[in-house]
Structures are given as structure tokens and as C-alpha cells.
Amino acid sequence: MQRQILYNETQIGEDKVKLAKEVLSKLNSDVKISSYKDYVNEESIKKYLKEVSYDFIVDCSDNFKTKFLVNKIAIENNLRCIIAGIKDFYGQIITINPKETACYQCVFSKPLETSPDEGPLPVIGVTPGILGTLEALEVIKTALGLPNLENKVLMVNLMDLRFNIIDIVKNEKCICSK
């Protein structure tokens, strides 16, 4: 619960999608929130993309397979996309402008294989908070045309408190170059 700041212990067992919408609506009543309780897969994403016009996809998923899918959908629909990943004290974040910049698949090629017994990746509670806030910052900066993480990967090392930026280039053989 410590990293899922929209919820508290009294709500264990309740519908997280519904609770998240309630909390966020109270934060800003001018924001229209559409919530969907579903698994993320190619069919569900395509279905929900048809319902509203979107400007960005912000990936907050916890597995490589979904990140590759989100990247692919963003490219197919020419939607700006921000993808972050975390593990214990570490994270990385990339901003994608389809057709223009390198994408997630240019950098990582294919999902890393994880063993079924491995379970979810371990994480210290503050890591998703910091990476999530950086994703929000990327949305704001990208929308305002300010310098962002296009053609770059920001590597976050919270153990040593180091932030490093790696320049990346579009792979001409990648799905984003077709």
C-alpha cells in the first residue's frame, strides 16, 4: 500500500479503478476522467482508443510485455508516449514522438524473459513515486514544447542518487521506422 498513494488500508478489497477515479475527481473537479476496469491487451487498448481522442499515452505498467505493446500502439496511432520502468532503487524513462524519434523498441529490442517463479519485480516504495512524477513532468514539458526525453533515456539510480541521460538514435529496422 505504501506506494499506492490513491488508497488506504480501510479500502482493501474495494474496486481500485472506482476509488482512483473518486480521489482524482476530488483533486480537480474540472478534469473529466474515464475509467476502465479491464486487462491491458491489444484488443482492449484498441477498443478504448476509439472512445476518446487522446494526446498522450503514459505507461505505468509493471511488465515488459505491456510496455512493448503500449509502444507499438503509440506508433500505430501516432500518439506521443512516455514509458517508465522500475526495479528496486532503479528506473528509466523515455519519451516517444512516433515517426520522429527513437522508440522503446529501438532501445530494448524485445521484452526481457522473466521466469514464471520470479514473480513481480521488487521495488522500494518511493521509486514508482519518483518515476511517476517524472512521467507527469514529461507530459507537461512535451505539451509545452520544452526540452524533454525524446531520443534520450533517463537512467535513475536512487541508491547512489544519480541521474544519467543516454542519447539514443532511431533504429532504421525498428517498427517505428516503417
Ligand SMILES: [Zn+2]
Ligand atoms: Zn523504434
